[in-house]
Amino acid sequence: MQPPWLAHKEEVVMIVLGIVLLLVGFVAKISILWTIGIVLIVVGLVLVLLGRTGRPVGGRAHYF
Template sequence: MILLGAILLIIGMLVGVSLLTTIGGVLLVVGAILWILGASGRKVGGRKHYF
């Protein structure tokens, strides 16, 4: 999710499409939050690790 968010964010900035930039930023932030929660040992969505 983090990789997809970064790709969409870069494409959105290069092309100038604000919708892609917004979606990419949101995916990047949500992916980072889920990654941090999963790495800290908390269960995310019923799973011990979030991949």
């Protein structure tokens, strides 16, 4: 059995990539990386929430 945080690994990868881009964008003062990082975090969190509802959302049973 997988731990709960590995159940949706695509979304977790998206969130981690967003955090990395946020940090790199902040340190290097590159605003496009900062923006892309925020977008990836938000999309990853939305997909995690939709995936954990346990019901099909938007006609799809799974988002992967």
